[in-house]
Amino acid sequence: YLQKRDFLLYNRTSAKYFGDGMEFFDDLIAHIQQAETYIFLEYFIIAEGKIWDRILDALKERAAAGVEIHVIFDDFGNLTRFSDDMIQSIQDAGIEIRDFNPVHRYVNRIYFNYRDHRKIAVIDGHWAYTGGINLADEYANLFERFGWWKDSAVRIEGDGAWALAAQFIQMWEMMYDTLPNEDDYYRPRTEGPETPGFCQAFTDGPLNNPDNPMEDTFFQLISSATRFLYITTPYYAVEESMQQALCIAADSGVDVRLMMPAIPDKKYAYVVAETYWGELLRHGVKIYKYTPGFIHAKSVLVDRKMALVGSPNMDYRSFQLHFESAALLYDMPVVEELLEDMDAVMAQSALYTMEDWKKRSWLRRTFASLLKLAAIWF
Template sequence: MMWLTLALGLFIFQIATILLLEFRNPAKAVAWLSVLFVLPIIGFIMYYFLAKKYTRRKQMRRKERRVIAEIRRALWHKARKAGPGDAVRRCDIYGEHRLLGLLNNIPGSPIMACNSVEIYSDGESTYEAILAAMEQARSFIHVEYYIVRDDEIGKKFQQLMMRKAAEGVPVRLLYDGVGSYKLSGRYVKELKRAGVEVYGFLPPLIAFFDKRLNYRNHRKIVVVDGTVGFLGGINIGDEYLGADPALGYWRDTHIRLGGDSVYYLQHTFATDWVFASGKTLLDPMYLPEHECMGEETVQLIASGPDAPWYAVQEVFFGAMTAARSRIYITTPYFIPDPSIAMALKTAAVSGVDVRIILPGVPDARIIHWASMSYVHELMQAGVRFYQYQKGFVHAKTLIIDRLLATVGTANMDMRSFFSNFEIMAVLYDRDTIARLERDFMTDMRNSKEILLSEFERRSKYERAKELAARLLAPLF
């Protein structure tokens, strides 16, 4: 009898601990309590190692704050200091004072004029552009990815990085420790022997014992010579070229940037690099002088659990509430937090044309079930959902009227909002927004609409899977 009392007391202690620590996030508390009820003790151990709020050691924080402040001072002297009005005067966002006020007040993310933007819609064109830019490098190459694979395209990147290092070009590679857990040690050793600096961001073992395994660097960044930069949804792996037979053709969106926006892409890489390696990148060569490279208006927004507020989520929410005619979203994973779900429902009920493209063939079933659990309630409000049929859609784009569009690494899910290190570009020029809208319409023609009448006829088994996945959704 005594052991039953002790077991009950221990269980109550675990429940109370979760409720106490997660009282500000009821959805997350319910998710962890569900895990705890299914896996007593084991669930609490998982919570202890995976759910700790992201913090940094005070010593590291001081060092990084000093380094980041120095980088920002250098940026301030190099970047053209066009006022907010000057940068957006010819864009439709100029008349949206409330939304523009939000965007202008995101710390460390100024709206910049004088940029060039080129959009790629698949892996083949993206890799061709990135490799060509790296081939032309003369000063440095900085590469940062969530996933790097030791496969055919991975070897192309490896060989090119090794060759450029042999030419005397400083080359640095930063990969996520969990996202690239399959990356072979031989691949990394060969790079290091050739003179490439390589570091993993929070390697699994270190992250586990430091209780930060849940926080991943999901960014995809390439900076060449400080004048050309790339970001978007494409990692380094053959599946992005359609080599995965289960997923087939891989539809994604990536962009090439030129101009002052590349300074801020380099700033993001430099802050991640000092965290992973302890080494600073303060040499003026990393922020070279350059001429105006275009007339496009761009804003880069980096977000992560170390920031004082969740910039990506704030921008998505603010943009959605400002929409008057259309909200077009493409995302491989759709697990919105309550504020985003409410913004979409309110927009649809108000007459805004809200359309969301999801994969028809999912790459992660439990996340797909969780996504489907949100579809029914949003369709009832008038949101239209489509499932991509041509292959696997991995693009991460948002289009709001003719006001703005976003391209980046963040999915429309709670992991991207609150746990991952992400980066995205907010694009304001009409031609760029129109190009992304054309891509969206093409994807919609290659998709099948989910009809409410048919969706409501799904089996009880499907509903049960969605319900179970929905309970755990805040953890994905």
């Protein structure tokens, strides 16, 4: 249902890449302040703090000016970070806000696992954002949780922004109620810029099953690589078919590089990820551990021609249970921006070797093998 409309290529679209959280927030807030018609926000985490205070101030000012504003946040992602008083304050400002899949309603049922992991912002149908960055202070490194927090996001400007706007509309109408206006009201009212290349923003979720556009896109990117394939992900717990696809790519001569955190936020997930690395290393995949801290970026780069920046992790939850969002970028200048950022990540990373993998203690190996049995739930 969520993928049946507007899964299209757009060429009147430009894009800007963000590899720094504070730069992303400054840009997002600047465009919120320019909103004239509407603002859509859909995020896994919206946490109270300095960043949210800045965003909320901008939202309240625009709401007072008559701009229509709708916000979706995931209930599980915000259990301890978004108070009832804050929600009431937002509603009092004339902003429509809804929680996705309330935990208390489905705590004893499988629906509890269906989370809205998307990161989407749309302003006037002309600017749209997606990526790995949630609306919280740690994403701007205003405080330290796991060393330096490294993330990624992309801003789409022009016709391609409508794809994310349409997906937000469908989510809102499916979960809550109809919006005040017809869909066409939310389309962009100005033409997009003339730029090279194409953009394809899209979403995925459990309602698409057994179709799986997000996982299928990862497979296509991996199989289409002829020179190099760079991937950043905070978690790695994939099905055998994707593991084999990466090994086959490396065997065929593709320079495959996987970038992951050196300081993980979930140690059990990191231990499980290690169980996959031995096979990858045997087939020539290079694995980099980002030594400054935690890399939360979810991005793929292929042959300096195609790139994906979005919200999905390389794990079962993202591919099967979560609602996710991403932007595919073809032959656009923004691909070079991502390449530069990935090169910088690798320059600050330590190469993980087969010797490192073999030196794991027997206790760590045993613990990892047991945890791997439940890896699909991490």
